[in-house]
Amino acid sequence: MRIAFFASMLTLGCCGWSSIAHAEHGHSIQLAQAESEAETDDPGFVPPPTTPPQQTSPFPQLASRSNRFENGFERLQASRRGVTGRSLSRMPNMFGDFFTPGGTACFSVDVPVVTGTQIVPITTTETVTVFDTVTIVDPSSGSSTTTQPRDVQVDVVTNVEVDTVQNFTFDGEAQIPLAGGVRRQKVSENNSPIPQDRWIFSYNHFENALAADTYDFVEIGGVVSLRTNRVNRSVDRFAFGIEKTFVDGWNSVQVVQSVSANQWQLDSDLVGATAGGLGNLTFLFKQALLVADDGLISAGFGFDIPIGADGEGRVDSVLYELKNENVHLFPFLGIAYTPFDNWFVQGIFQLDIPTRGNSVIVDDAKSRQNVGRLNESTLLFVDVSGGYWLYQNPNARAVVGVALVSELHYGVPIQDSDSVEYASSDGTVNFNFTNPAGWSDALNFTLGMHTVLANGATVRIGGVIPIERQDNVDFDSEIQCQVSVPF
Incomplete structure (x- = not known):
């Protein structure tokens, strides 16, 4: 209501100022005509030089981008094109907080693995021909001996080296960082509800942002076992962009590219697993809807183009890919308010x-x-x-302002x-691909220092700590460095 009131008063004031200026200008023309009629008879009279009337802007606080200013606060105000009052034009950008992987591959595996060899005696049956000696007694000629062949079955034992096969069963997961681990964008990342002219640079370090379970075979004392390890990886993200009013x-x-x-x-x-x-x-498109000296309401709409990297992985001999194809739309509403000269509040x-x-x-x-x-x-x-605002000195040569945010x-x-879900044809590998950001809510706290330099550039350092953690999504902590250069 207070913003609406100030906006109405500002509009009425501008219209009134325009009417008053128009009336005063018409009255001055009549006076000039009267003086000229009264003094034309004087041959020594020289009429004063006339100057064209100056146009009155409906927004007297607008500042031209072409002007040169002497201090950082005025440069900062000019970069925001003067749609705000002086106190609101010094509003720092928000830091932001967000990170989430593109998906999680949960898997269960039952795979036979050759873990070694052993000597196994194998018994086989073979047919062997033996010759028996037979004595033949003939009464007329006497006795004689001869041999007769005979087939017999015998067991033959052979030592054979065979593979030792053991079935390993395990469950695990691997988080998949689509688009370089910067999958979803937030409007509040190094941004403000106020339209601006600026160059954008951001750096974010997410500690232990991605996790996966790895499995390696280890042989100790001739016994092969499966070693499980939980791997955590940090992400260093850079963003470059521009915002133009x-x-x-x-x-x-606003256009931003992350890497x-x-x-x-x-x-x-x-x-x-691997990902680029x-x-x-x-x-991101932004529009100021309602403006007052100490408050502003804006709205906007953004989208991203999925030009980022896909995610790939492997479990045993099965390969998988998670394609980066989704287009995200993000409408938003922004509010900025400065109740006092040194205090500021904003939300998106x-x-x-x-x-x-x-x-x-x-x-x-x-x-x-x-x-x-x-x-x-x-x-x-x-x-x-x-x-x-902890410190403000528009006449300082280096740092003109420092604020705690x-x-x-x-x-x-x-x-x-x-x-x-997916199951391999032999039933040894089962996948369940999930969307980790859709399971629970998250609450993060950010604390940072906002510094304004004499040329209007802002340099900011902040940190983020998760308060309420999302399962399998959150990072342990975050460090931020953000720079905005007005033009």
Whole structure:
């Protein structure tokens, strides 16, 4: 109500100012005509030079981008095109918090494995011909001896080296980082409800963001066993982009490209996984709906283009791929408010809507097939930020302002999670591909320091700690570094 009141008063004030300026200008013309009629008879009269009337903008607080300013706060205000009052134009951007993998492959395996050799005696039966000596007695000639052949069955024992086969049964999972581990985007990442002219750079380090179970064979004392290891990997994400205003600063378009510096690589005897580092390309449109000196309401719409890397993996001899095909839509509503000169509050309410699923491809050496489409859950994000200016000195030569910023980020799925199942033809490998972000909600806390330099650039360092953890999704902690350069 207060924002609406100030917006109404501002509009009425602008209209009134325009009417007053128009009336005063008309009155000055009449006075000039009267003076000219009264003084034309004077031959020594020289009329004063006339200057064209200056146009009055309906938004007197608008600042031209072409002007040069002497301090960082004015440059920052100019980059936001003056659609806000001076106190609101100093509003820091929000830090953000979010990370989630593209999916999780849960598997159960029952595989026979040759673990060694052993000597086994094998008995076979063979036919052997023997010759018996037979004595023949003939009364006329006497006795004589002769031999007669006879076949007999005998057992033959042979030592044979045979393989030792043992069945190993195990269950595990591997998280799959689609699009370089930067799968879903949040509007609150290094952003504000206020349209701006700026260059964007962000760095995020997610500690232990991805996890997988690996299995290796180990032989100790002639006994082969299966060793299980839980592997955690951190993700270093970089983002580069630009935001440009139009329509006198009331609207802006933002383009951001993300990339991961550390490629996801797993390699063990029975489980492996890999994923590239290229993220998706994100577009975001923002419009200020209601503006006052100390408050602003904006809305917008964004989407990403799935140009990022796919995820691949292996369990025993079965290969799988999780394709990066989904297009995400994220409408949002933003609110910014400065109740006092040194205090500020802002919030962004966002939906993340997946438009289609990601194909799951399995290759078991006999056939390559599409076993289904993994649909991600629609998520609701509520991000609230507040802070206080610790230091402000517009005349400083280096740092003109320092603010402390704290944030709460809540994300909750608003639909059931999806899954895709697969069983190999011989029944030894079973997969269950799931959407990990669709199981439970998450609550994260962010604390950071916002610094404004003399040229208007902002440099920010922050950290994120999960308060309420999502199962198999959350990172342990996050470090952020963000830079915005106005133009």
